Amino acid sequence: MRMSITALAKSGAVAGVIKLTSAGLSFLMFVAVAIVTDEREFGLYSATYAGASLVSFFASVGQQSTVLRFWPQYAGLGDLGSAHGLMARAILVALAGLVATSLLIIVVGFLPFVGRGTPEWLPLCVAAAVLSFSLGWSEFTSGAFRAKNALISGLLPRDIIWRAATIAAVVALHFMHVKLDAVAATYLTALLLILSVVPQTIVLVRDTARADRGGLTQGQKQEFKTVTLGLWGVTSLPPALGQVSTLLVAMILGPEAAGAIFVADRTTRFVTLALNGMNQALAPQISAAFYSGDRAHVHRITSLAALGGSAIALCVLAAFWIFGNFILFMFNPAYATPTMRATLVIFGIGATFGTACGPIEILLQLTGLQHALFKVLVVVNIIGLCVTAVATYYLGPIGAALSIAATVIAWTTFGVLIARRKIGINPSILGLSFGKIGLVPHLLLKGRT
Numbered sequence: 001m002r003m004s005i006t007a008l009a010k011s012g013a014v015a016g017v018i019k020l021t022s023a024g025l026s027f028l029m030f031v032a033v034a035i036v037t038d039e040r041e042f043g044l045y046s047a048t049y050a051g052a053s054l055v056s057f058f059a060s061v062g063q064q065s066t067v068l069r070f071w072p073q074y075a076g077l078g079d080l081g082s083a084h085g086l087m088a089r090a091i092l093v094a095l096a097g098l099v100a101t102s103l104l105i106i107v108v109g110f111l112p113f114v115g116r117g118t119p120e121w122l123p124l125c126v127a128a129a130v131l132s133f134s135l136g137w138s139e140f141t142s143g144a145f146r147a148k149n150a151l152i153s154g155l156l157p158r159d160i161i162w163r164a165a166t167i168a169a170v171v172a173l174h175f176m177h178v179k180l181d182a183v184a185a186t187y188l189t190a191l192l193l194i195l196s197v198v199p200q201t202i203v204l205v206r207d208t209a210r211a212d213r214g215g216l217t218q219g220q221k222q223e224f225k226t227v228t229l230g231l232w233g234v235t236s237l238p239p240a241l242g243q244v245s246t247l248l249v250a251m252i253l254g255p256e257a258a259g260a261i262f263v264a265d266r267t268t269r270f271v272t273l274a275l276n277g278m279n280q281a282l283a284p285q286i287s288a289a290f291y292s293g294d295r296a297h298v299h300r301i302t303s304l305a306a307l308g309g310s311a312i313a314l315c316v317l318a319a320f321w322i323f324g325n326f327i328l329f330m331f332n333p334a335y336a337t338p339t340m341r342a343t344l345v346i347f348g349i350g351a352t353f354g355t356a357c358g359p360i361e362i363l364l365q366l367t368g369l370q371h372a373l374f375k376v377l378v379v380v381n382i383i384g385l386c387v388t389a390v391a392t393y394y395l396g397p398i399g400a401a402l403s404i405a406a407t408v409i410a411w412t413t414f415g416v417l418i419a420r421r422k423i424g425i426n427p428s429i430l431g432l433s434f435g436k437i438g439l440v441p442h443l444l445l446k447g448r449t
Helices: 005-035 039-059 063-076 080-110 121-147 151-175 182-210 218-253 255-268 273-291 295-331 338-356 360-366 370-395 397-423 439-448
Strands: none
Touching (some): 005 151, 005 273, 063 218, 063 273, 063 360, 080 121, 080 218, 121 151, 121 182, 151 182, 151 273, 218 255, 218 397, 255 295, 255 338, 273 295, 273 360, 338 397, 360 397
């Protein structure tokens, strides 16, 4: 399972290219949907997509991270029976969570007064249930393949094939002069995602069913439960905050403003693109190296990831400052305002700071510190959501951006402090020259010997 820095850099570069392509396709996908819907319908689609994404983060019960945590550990020790047994258990838990939450979304559609003022409330909830299931399952299958170091086959279906197919379908509808409402656009998005991950699902289920699975010991089952609970929280809260912000804006300022915030939030993901690409290759390496006792390797690869990710993040942030109005105009001319440009830049500043902290989230998840991270996320995000609601009400989109960026800065800073104190690893760009196993002291020591 262990890769050299060079091999890991190559894998990270491949994942980065995939994530770059994915981000570009994602951008174009939402532009395409905005073209075939009017301003109100795109706002409803944005809120529905954000709500489905929010639920999907919790629905998979953190199993996409659980397999990344345990498969490299068991496989690295040669215990493939336990590794396959763990995978089978994770599949069942993920499916149970996805089915339960999808049914819950449909139930919400029947609740009186919840969707008052939105005639299409029930159809939107049913469509959101389908989209939530497809998003959650595709995330789990991607994590399962990445855990096995099958990086490309793990990323392509969700990151490339789905988005390209959706763009093609929407463009075809546009040339046929077909206008979509929010419900139809959501169904189209969800069903194409399901079709995209069918081959991936067949391979995963087939390999797990055919494998010689060993029964997990009582201790392994207990560790699975304990780790799952922690990972469930820490994998859900950070991305959930971005979706909640869109929903808050939708409730406070209306669907038109929600669409603009949704565009700014999705565009900001270009800032974290490089680090997210590296994370795809880093995750199994962190788990394998840490549990074999090589913390120096973990420190080096995480701080180098922070350096590379920060360099790209600063370039993207500069592009937002220069071309912000043009980027927003591509979605809708109404979005190209000084307020929304400032909102985009503020989002970008928060994301750039988080990138400079390195892969802190996956580091804490995969080194047994998921509960410490969960406590930080709960406290910081509860405060952050309250501040976001108040700031959005009084300051509009600027207030939402300021509070969300501050929340990202706060929890990533606390995360780095926890990693330094608990395991002696600093994954931020400061880890290149500071900390117990800094990269610069390591290179100086190597030169002397």
